[in-house]
Amino acid sequence: MNQNMGAVLASPMVFFTKSLVRSSLPSIHSINNPQEKSLNISHTRLHSVLENKPSQFSCKEGKEEISSTDGQVIRCKAAVAWEAGKPLVIEEVEVAPPQKMEVRLKILFTSLCRTDVYFWEAKGQNTMFPRILGHEAGGIVESVGEGVTELAPGDHVLPVFTGECRECAHCKSEESNMCNLLRINTNRGVMIHDGKSRFSINGKPIFHFVGTSTFSEYTVVHVGCVAKINPLAPLDKVCILSCGISTGFGATVNVAKPRKGSTVAVFGLGAVGLAAAEGARVSGASRIIGVDMNPNKLQRAKQFGVTEFVNPKDYNKPVQEVLAEMTDGGVDRSIECTGHIDAMISAFECVHDGWGVAVLVGVPSKDAVFKTHPVNFLNERTLKGTFFGNYKPRSDIPAVVEKYMNKELELEKFITHQVPFSEINKAFDYMLNGESIRCIIRMEH
16 A cells, blocks of 8 residues: 555555344254354244245345355355456356364455555566455355354454464564464465465466455455454445555554644555544544645545645655644654655654654555654654554454444545446556545455
Protein backbone atom coordinates (compact mmCIF):
# COMPACT_ATOMS: atom_id res chain seq x y z
CA MET A 1 0.00 0.00 0.00
CA ASN A 2 1.57 2.41 -0.56
CA GLN A 3 -0.60 1.87 0.76
CA ASN A 4 1.04 -0.69 2.70
CA MET A 5 1.51 -4.16 3.55
CA GLY A 6 -0.65 -3.72 6.36
CA ALA A 7 2.02 -1.85 6.90
CA VAL A 8 3.58 -4.57 5.05
CA LEU A 9 0.48 -5.74 3.39
CA ALA A 10 -1.35 -2.85 2.22
CA SER A 11 1.57 -1.41 0.25
CA PRO A 12 2.63 -1.49 -3.34
CA MET A 13 6.17 -1.08 -2.14
CA VAL A 14 6.55 -4.69 -0.99
CA PHE A 15 5.81 -4.85 0.15
CA PHE A 16 -8.09 -5.13 5.28
CA THR A 17 -28.30 -7.29 5.60
CA LYS A 18 -27.44 -9.28 8.52
CA SER A 19 -26.26 -12.79 8.90
CA LEU A 20 -28.40 -14.22 11.64
CA VAL A 21 -27.67 -17.91 11.94
CA ARG A 22 -24.74 -20.22 11.63
CA SER A 23 -24.29 -21.72 8.22
CA SER A 24 -22.63 -24.53 6.29
CA LEU A 25 -24.17 -27.04 8.65
CA PRO A 26 -22.74 -30.53 8.44
CA SER A 27 -25.72 -32.83 7.83
CA ILE A 28 -29.26 -33.74 8.79
CA HIS A 29 -27.84 -36.55 10.91
CA SER A 30 -25.87 -34.11 13.02
CA ILE A 31 -29.05 -32.13 13.74
CA ASN A 32 -30.62 -35.21 15.30
CA ASN A 33 -27.46 -36.42 16.99
CA PRO A 34 -27.27 -35.10 20.58
CA GLN A 35 -23.54 -35.76 20.65
CA GLU A 36 -22.91 -33.22 17.90
CA LYS A 37 -22.41 -29.58 18.81
CA SER A 38 -25.72 -27.76 19.05
CA LEU A 39 -26.63 -25.80 15.94
CA ASN A 40 -28.49 -22.52 15.88
CA ILE A 41 -31.24 -23.16 13.34
CA SER A 42 -34.63 -21.47 13.23
CA HIS A 43 -37.78 -23.63 12.96
CA THR A 44 -38.39 -22.27 9.48
CA ARG A 45 -34.83 -23.09 8.40
CA LEU A 46 -35.04 -26.60 9.82
CA HIS A 47 -38.37 -27.19 8.09
CA SER A 48 -36.87 -26.24 4.73
CA VAL A 49 -33.93 -28.55 5.37
CA LEU A 50 -36.14 -31.52 6.21
CA GLU A 51 -38.17 -30.91 3.06
CA ASN A 52 -34.88 -30.86 1.15
CA LYS A 53 -35.51 -27.34 -0.14
CA PRO A 54 -32.30 -25.64 -1.20
CA SER A 55 -31.51 -22.23 0.23
CA GLN A 56 -28.94 -19.72 -0.96
CA PHE A 57 -26.71 -17.70 1.34
CA SER A 58 -27.96 -14.16 1.73
CA CYS A 59 -26.16 -11.38 3.54
CA LYS A 60 -29.58 -10.07 4.55
CA GLU A 61 -31.09 -13.32 5.71
CA GLY A 62 -28.00 -15.20 6.85
CA LYS A 63 -28.96 -18.49 5.26
CA GLU A 64 -26.61 -21.13 3.96
CA GLU A 65 -27.20 -24.50 2.51
CA ILE A 66 -26.16 -27.57 4.49
CA SER A 67 -22.65 -28.78 3.90
CA SER A 68 -21.66 -32.42 3.50
CA THR A 69 -18.14 -31.63 2.33
CA ASP A 70 -16.28 -32.08 5.61
CA GLY A 71 -13.15 -34.13 4.95
CA GLN A 72 -13.62 -34.12 1.19
CA VAL A 73 -11.91 -32.31 -1.65
CA ILE A 74 -14.06 -29.41 -2.82
CA ARG A 75 -14.16 -28.38 -6.45
CA CYS A 76 -14.94 -24.71 -6.88
CA LYS A 77 -14.12 -21.61 -8.87
CA ALA A 78 -11.00 -19.54 -8.26
CA ALA A 79 -9.41 -16.60 -10.06
CA VAL A 80 -5.92 -17.85 -10.91
CA ALA A 81 -2.98 -15.60 -11.76
CA TRP A 82 -1.04 -17.63 -14.32
CA GLU A 83 1.42 -14.93 -15.35
CA ALA A 84 2.58 -11.55 -14.10
CA GLY A 85 0.31 -8.75 -15.23
CA LYS A 86 -2.02 -11.01 -17.22
CA PRO A 87 -5.78 -11.02 -16.48
CA LEU A 88 -6.85 -13.53 -13.86
CA VAL A 89 -8.58 -16.62 -15.22
CA ILE A 90 -11.61 -18.19 -13.55
CA GLU A 91 -10.72 -21.87 -13.21
CA GLU A 92 -12.16 -24.92 -11.49
CA VAL A 93 -9.76 -25.83 -8.70
CA GLU A 94 -9.60 -28.59 -6.13
CA VAL A 95 -9.38 -27.44 -2.53
CA ALA A 96 -8.10 -30.11 -0.14
CA PRO A 97 -9.52 -30.56 3.39
CA PRO A 98 -7.87 -28.60 6.20
CA GLN A 99 -5.01 -30.30 8.02
CA LYS A 100 -3.75 -29.83 11.58
CA MET A 101 -4.55 -26.32 12.92
CA GLU A 102 -6.17 -25.28 9.65
CA VAL A 103 -9.68 -24.26 8.68
CA ARG A 104 -11.42 -24.31 5.32
CA LEU A 105 -13.48 -21.22 4.62
CA LYS A 106 -16.28 -20.49 2.23
CA ILE A 107 -15.51 -16.99 0.97
CA LEU A 108 -18.58 -14.83 0.41
CA PHE A 109 -17.04 -11.43 -0.23
CA THR A 110 -13.50 -10.35 -0.97
CA SER A 111 -11.94 -7.04 -1.98
CA LEU A 112 -8.92 -5.90 -3.93
CA CYS A 113 -5.99 -4.33 -2.09
CA ARG A 114 -3.05 -2.54 -3.68
CA THR A 115 -0.79 -5.32 -2.46
CA ASP A 116 -2.66 -7.86 -4.59
CA VAL A 117 -1.93 -5.67 -7.61
CA TYR A 118 1.71 -5.27 -6.64
CA PHE A 119 2.33 -9.01 -6.44
CA TRP A 120 0.21 -9.67 -9.51
CA GLU A 121 2.49 -7.30 -11.42
CA ALA A 122 5.49 -9.11 -9.85
CA LYS A 123 7.48 -5.90 -9.58
CA GLY A 124 10.70 -6.10 -7.58
CA GLN A 125 10.23 -9.51 -5.99
CA ASN A 126 10.52 -13.21 -6.63
CA THR A 127 7.80 -14.33 -9.02
CA MET A 128 5.51 -17.16 -7.93
CA PHE A 129 2.95 -18.39 -10.44
CA PRO A 130 0.40 -19.86 -10.84
CA ARG A 131 -1.06 -18.31 -7.72
CA ILE A 132 -4.39 -17.45 -6.13
CA LEU A 133 -4.18 -13.92 -4.79
CA GLY A 134 -6.52 -12.09 -2.40
CA HIS A 135 -6.32 -11.34 1.31
CA GLU A 136 -9.19 -9.03 2.29
CA ALA A 137 -12.33 -11.10 2.72
CA GLY A 138 -15.23 -12.28 4.79
CA GLY A 139 -16.72 -15.76 4.92
CA ILE A 140 -17.86 -18.69 7.00
CA VAL A 141 -16.09 -21.75 8.34
CA GLU A 142 -16.87 -24.81 6.22
CA SER A 143 -14.77 -27.33 8.18
CA VAL A 144 -11.89 -27.48 10.64
CA GLY A 145 -8.78 -29.58 10.90
CA GLU A 146 -7.18 -31.47 13.76
CA GLY A 147 -6.53 -29.40 16.89
CA VAL A 148 -8.91 -26.55 16.04
CA THR A 149 -11.17 -25.98 19.05
CA GLU A 150 -12.27 -22.34 19.00
CA LEU A 151 -13.85 -22.33 15.54
CA ALA A 152 -16.69 -24.45 14.22
CA PRO A 153 -18.54 -24.83 10.92
CA GLY A 154 -20.83 -21.87 10.40
CA ASP A 155 -18.76 -19.31 12.28
CA HIS A 156 -18.49 -15.96 10.56
CA VAL A 157 -14.87 -14.94 10.12
CA LEU A 158 -12.35 -12.63 8.52
CA PRO A 159 -9.14 -14.25 7.23
CA VAL A 160 -6.07 -12.08 7.86
CA PHE A 161 -2.70 -12.02 6.08
CA THR A 162 -0.82 -12.08 9.37
CA GLY A 163 -1.53 -14.21 12.41
CA GLU A 164 -1.60 -14.77 16.12
CA CYS A 165 -0.42 -18.14 17.40
CA ARG A 166 -0.91 -17.01 21.02
CA GLU A 167 2.16 -18.93 22.14
CA CYS A 168 5.23 -16.94 21.02
CA ALA A 169 6.80 -14.01 22.88
CA HIS A 170 5.20 -11.49 20.51
CA CYS A 171 1.73 -12.92 20.98
CA LYS A 172 2.13 -12.97 24.74
CA SER A 173 3.32 -9.37 24.72
CA GLU A 174 0.72 -6.65 25.17
CA GLU A 175 2.79 -4.37 22.94
CA SER A 176 3.49 -6.47 19.85
CA ASN A 177 1.40 -8.09 17.13
CA MET A 178 4.30 -9.57 15.13
CA CYS A 179 3.75 -13.27 15.67
CA ASN A 180 6.90 -15.35 15.21
CA LEU A 181 5.05 -18.20 13.54
CA LEU A 182 2.45 -16.44 11.41
CA ARG A 183 3.71 -12.99 10.52
CA ILE A 184 3.37 -12.23 6.84
CA ASN A 185 5.61 -14.08 4.42
CA THR A 186 5.03 -13.10 0.79
CA ASN A 187 7.47 -15.74 -0.46
CA ARG A 188 5.62 -18.68 1.08
CA GLY A 189 3.16 -20.27 -1.32
CA VAL A 190 2.33 -23.34 0.76
CA MET A 191 0.87 -24.20 4.16
CA ILE A 192 3.09 -24.19 7.24
CA HIS A 193 1.98 -27.59 8.54
CA ASP A 194 3.38 -29.76 5.74
CA GLY A 195 4.84 -27.40 3.14
CA LYS A 196 2.16 -28.32 0.62
CA SER A 197 -0.52 -26.37 -1.21
CA ARG A 198 -4.20 -27.06 -0.60
CA PHE A 199 -5.04 -25.87 -4.13
CA SER A 200 -4.59 -27.84 -7.32
CA ILE A 201 -5.81 -28.07 -10.91
CA ASN A 202 -5.74 -31.57 -12.39
CA GLY A 203 -3.20 -32.55 -9.75
CA LYS A 204 -0.88 -29.59 -10.35
CA PRO A 205 -0.35 -27.45 -7.21
CA ILE A 206 -1.39 -23.79 -7.26
CA PHE A 207 0.47 -21.45 -4.90
CA HIS A 208 -1.16 -19.73 -1.94
CA PHE A 209 -0.76 -15.99 -1.28
CA VAL A 210 0.10 -14.64 2.20
CA GLY A 211 -1.74 -17.57 3.77
CA THR A 212 -5.20 -16.44 2.66
CA SER A 213 -5.83 -16.72 -1.14
CA THR A 214 -9.34 -15.28 -0.97
CA PHE A 215 -9.85 -15.03 -4.74
CA SER A 216 -11.34 -18.51 -4.46
CA GLU A 217 -14.80 -19.65 -3.45
CA TYR A 218 -13.13 -21.88 -0.82
CA THR A 219 -9.73 -21.48 0.78
CA VAL A 220 -7.67 -23.07 3.56
CA VAL A 221 -6.12 -20.85 6.23
CA HIS A 222 -4.13 -21.44 9.44
CA VAL A 223 -6.46 -21.05 12.42
CA GLY A 224 -4.19 -18.33 13.82
CA CYS A 225 -5.00 -16.15 10.81
CA VAL A 226 -8.76 -16.25 11.28
CA ALA A 227 -10.74 -13.71 13.32
CA LYS A 228 -14.14 -14.92 14.51
CA ILE A 229 -16.60 -12.04 14.37
CA ASN A 230 -20.15 -11.09 15.26
CA PRO A 231 -22.47 -13.11 12.97
CA LEU A 232 -24.73 -10.07 12.63
CA ALA A 233 -21.98 -8.02 10.98
CA PRO A 234 -22.52 -7.63 7.20
CA LEU A 235 -19.64 -9.46 5.58
CA ASP A 236 -19.86 -7.32 2.45
CA LYS A 237 -18.83 -4.33 4.58
CA VAL A 238 -16.56 -5.64 7.34
CA CYS A 239 -14.48 -7.75 4.95
CA ILE A 240 -12.37 -4.65 4.23
CA LEU A 241 -11.19 -4.65 7.85
CA SER A 242 -8.90 -7.62 7.27
CA CYS A 243 -6.08 -5.46 5.85
CA GLY A 244 -5.75 -1.85 4.69
CA ILE A 245 -8.51 -0.13 6.62
CA SER A 246 -7.44 -1.63 9.94
CA THR A 247 -3.83 -0.80 9.12
CA GLY A 248 -4.46 2.91 8.68
CA PHE A 249 -7.12 3.26 11.36
CA GLY A 250 -5.02 1.38 13.91
CA ALA A 251 -1.89 3.40 13.08
CA THR A 252 -3.75 6.46 14.30
CA VAL A 253 -5.82 5.21 17.22
CA ASN A 254 -3.38 2.59 18.56
CA VAL A 255 0.01 4.10 17.82
CA ALA A 256 -0.18 7.84 17.13
CA LYS A 257 -2.99 8.27 19.69
CA PRO A 258 -3.94 11.89 18.95
CA ARG A 259 -5.74 13.72 21.70
CA LYS A 260 -9.04 15.48 21.21
CA GLY A 261 -8.45 18.85 19.60
CA SER A 262 -5.02 17.97 18.25
CA THR A 263 -3.63 18.58 14.77
CA VAL A 264 -2.83 15.56 12.59
CA ALA A 265 -1.07 15.34 9.22
CA VAL A 266 -1.66 12.32 6.98
CA PHE A 267 0.81 11.69 4.17
CA GLY A 268 -0.76 9.80 1.27
CA LEU A 269 -4.53 9.71 0.74
CA GLY A 270 -5.00 6.23 -0.65
CA ALA A 271 -7.13 3.69 1.23
CA VAL A 272 -4.69 3.36 4.13
CA GLY A 273 -4.19 7.12 4.44
CA LEU A 274 -7.93 7.75 4.37
CA ALA A 275 -8.34 5.13 7.11
CA ALA A 276 -5.68 6.97 9.12
CA ALA A 277 -7.63 10.20 8.63
CA GLU A 278 -10.77 8.40 9.75
CA GLY A 279 -8.91 7.39 12.89
CA ALA A 280 -7.98 11.02 13.52
CA ARG A 281 -11.60 12.07 13.00
CA VAL A 282 -12.87 9.43 15.42
CA SER A 283 -10.22 10.56 17.94
CA GLY A 284 -11.54 14.11 17.84
CA ALA A 285 -8.67 15.87 16.03
CA SER A 286 -9.56 19.49 15.26
CA ARG A 287 -7.37 19.77 12.17
CA ILE A 288 -6.57 16.92 9.80
CA ILE A 289 -4.17 17.96 7.06
CA GLY A 290 -3.95 15.68 4.05
CA VAL A 291 -0.65 15.67 2.16
CA ASP A 292 -0.72 14.27 -1.36
CA MET A 293 0.58 15.18 -4.81
CA ASN A 294 -2.75 14.40 -6.46
CA PRO A 295 -5.11 17.38 -6.05
CA ASN A 296 -8.06 15.29 -7.20
CA LYS A 297 -8.04 13.45 -3.87
CA LEU A 298 -9.09 16.45 -1.82
CA GLN A 299 -12.87 16.22 -2.26
CA ARG A 300 -12.98 12.53 -1.45
CA ALA A 301 -10.68 13.03 1.56
CA LYS A 302 -13.15 15.47 3.12
CA GLN A 303 -15.52 12.56 3.69
CA PHE A 304 -12.91 11.10 6.03
CA GLY A 305 -12.42 14.21 8.12
CA VAL A 306 -9.60 15.91 6.19
CA THR A 307 -9.96 19.66 6.82
CA GLU A 308 -7.01 20.97 4.82
CA PHE A 309 -4.94 19.82 1.87
CA VAL A 310 -1.29 20.37 1.02
CA ASN A 311 0.32 19.45 -2.29
CA PRO A 312 4.13 19.47 -1.93
CA LYS A 313 4.45 20.36 -5.61
CA ASP A 314 2.81 23.74 -4.94
CA TYR A 315 5.74 24.96 -2.82
CA ASN A 316 9.41 25.71 -3.38
CA LYS A 317 10.32 24.63 0.14
CA PRO A 318 10.20 21.28 1.96
CA VAL A 319 6.67 20.33 2.91
CA GLN A 320 7.68 19.90 6.55
CA GLU A 321 8.47 23.63 6.65
CA VAL A 322 5.10 24.41 5.10
CA LEU A 323 3.31 22.35 7.73
CA ALA A 324 5.32 23.90 10.56
CA GLU A 325 4.31 27.38 9.40
CA MET A 326 0.66 26.35 9.14
CA THR A 327 0.59 24.92 12.68
CA ASP A 328 2.74 27.26 14.75
CA GLY A 329 5.74 24.99 15.01
CA GLY A 330 4.50 21.61 13.81
CA VAL A 331 1.64 19.13 13.97
CA ASP A 332 0.93 17.08 17.06
CA ARG A 333 0.82 13.79 15.18
CA SER A 334 1.67 12.63 11.66
CA ILE A 335 0.99 9.33 9.91
CA GLU A 336 2.95 8.42 6.78
CA CYS A 337 1.15 6.05 4.39
CA THR A 338 3.07 6.23 1.11
CA GLY A 339 6.28 4.26 1.62
CA HIS A 340 8.32 6.98 -0.09
CA ILE A 341 11.42 7.81 1.92
CA ASP A 342 11.16 11.59 1.37
CA ALA A 343 7.60 11.52 2.71
CA MET A 344 8.78 9.55 5.74
CA ILE A 345 11.42 12.12 6.56
CA SER A 346 8.96 14.96 6.06
CA ALA A 347 6.39 13.25 8.28
CA PHE A 348 8.93 13.06 11.09
CA GLU A 349 10.37 16.53 10.72
CA CYS A 350 6.94 18.19 10.57
CA VAL A 351 5.87 17.19 14.08
CA HIS A 352 6.16 19.67 16.93
CA ASP A 353 9.19 19.50 19.18
CA GLY A 354 8.53 18.50 22.76
CA TRP A 355 5.57 16.22 22.08
CA GLY A 356 5.18 15.47 18.39
CA VAL A 357 4.84 11.83 17.29
CA ALA A 358 5.31 10.55 13.74
CA VAL A 359 4.14 7.06 12.75
CA LEU A 360 5.47 5.27 9.67
CA VAL A 361 3.02 2.91 7.98
CA GLY A 362 4.15 2.69 4.36
CA VAL A 363 6.83 0.20 3.38
CA PRO A 364 9.87 1.73 1.64
CA SER A 365 12.01 0.23 -1.08
CA LYS A 366 14.70 -2.11 0.17
CA ASP A 367 17.50 0.36 -0.61
CA ALA A 368 15.89 3.39 1.03
CA VAL A 369 17.81 5.17 3.82
CA PHE A 370 16.14 7.37 6.42
CA LYS A 371 18.24 10.48 7.12
CA THR A 372 17.51 13.22 9.62
CA HIS A 373 19.57 15.25 12.07
CA PRO A 374 19.89 13.69 15.55
CA VAL A 375 18.84 17.01 17.06
CA ASN A 376 15.32 16.28 15.88
CA PHE A 377 15.24 13.40 18.36
CA LEU A 378 16.98 15.35 21.10
CA ASN A 379 14.27 17.99 20.80
CA GLU A 380 11.81 15.32 21.89
CA ARG A 381 10.19 14.36 18.65
CA THR A 382 9.18 10.68 18.56
CA LEU A 383 9.35 8.36 15.56
CA LYS A 384 7.42 5.08 15.54
CA GLY A 385 6.64 2.34 13.08
CA THR A 386 3.65 0.02 12.96
CA PHE A 387 2.47 -3.19 11.35
CA PHE A 388 -1.23 -3.85 10.68
CA GLY A 389 -2.17 -0.97 12.95
CA ASN A 390 -0.75 -2.83 15.96
CA TYR A 391 -3.81 -5.10 15.92
CA LYS A 392 -3.58 -8.75 16.97
CA PRO A 393 -5.83 -10.44 14.39
CA ARG A 394 -7.71 -12.91 16.57
CA SER A 395 -7.83 -10.81 19.74
CA ASP A 396 -8.45 -7.32 18.37
CA ILE A 397 -10.19 -7.41 14.98
CA PRO A 398 -13.52 -8.63 16.43
CA ALA A 399 -13.58 -5.44 18.52
CA VAL A 400 -12.94 -3.31 15.42
CA VAL A 401 -15.96 -4.98 13.81
CA GLU A 402 -17.97 -3.99 16.87
CA LYS A 403 -16.91 -0.36 16.37
CA TYR A 404 -18.58 -0.53 12.99
CA MET A 405 -21.66 -2.23 14.43
CA ASN A 406 -21.90 0.50 17.07
CA LYS A 407 -21.60 3.20 14.37
CA GLU A 408 -18.28 4.40 15.78
CA LEU A 409 -16.52 3.57 12.51
CA GLU A 410 -17.84 4.20 9.01
CA LEU A 411 -16.96 1.65 6.33
CA GLU A 412 -19.43 2.28 3.51
CA LYS A 413 -17.55 5.35 2.29
CA PHE A 414 -14.45 3.24 1.61
CA ILE A 415 -16.44 1.01 -0.77
CA THR A 416 -16.58 2.71 -4.15
CA HIS A 417 -17.28 -0.24 -6.47
CA GLN A 418 -18.76 -3.74 -6.47
CA VAL A 419 -18.41 -6.48 -9.07
CA PRO A 420 -19.40 -10.15 -9.31
CA PHE A 421 -16.59 -12.70 -9.05
CA SER A 422 -16.83 -13.42 -12.77
CA GLU A 423 -15.78 -9.82 -13.43
CA ILE A 424 -12.90 -9.68 -10.95
CA ASN A 425 -10.55 -8.19 -13.52
CA LYS A 426 -12.67 -5.03 -13.53
CA ALA A 427 -11.57 -4.49 -9.92
CA PHE A 428 -7.97 -4.39 -11.11
CA ASP A 429 -8.90 -1.88 -13.81
CA TYR A 430 -10.62 0.39 -11.29
CA MET A 431 -7.59 0.41 -9.02
CA LEU A 432 -5.03 0.85 -11.78
CA ASN A 433 -7.03 3.78 -13.13
CA GLY A 434 -7.17 5.40 -9.70
CA GLU A 435 -10.96 5.17 -9.56
CA SER A 436 -11.50 2.98 -6.52
CA ILE A 437 -10.72 2.94 -2.83
CA ARG A 438 -12.11 -0.52 -2.28
CA CYS A 439 -13.97 -2.71 -4.76
CA ILE A 440 -16.06 -5.49 -3.24
CA ILE A 441 -16.04 -8.75 -5.21
CA ARG A 442 -19.18 -10.82 -4.65
CA MET A 443 -18.75 -14.58 -4.84
CA GLU A 444 -21.33 -16.37 -6.96
CA HIS A 445 -21.82 -19.67 -5.14
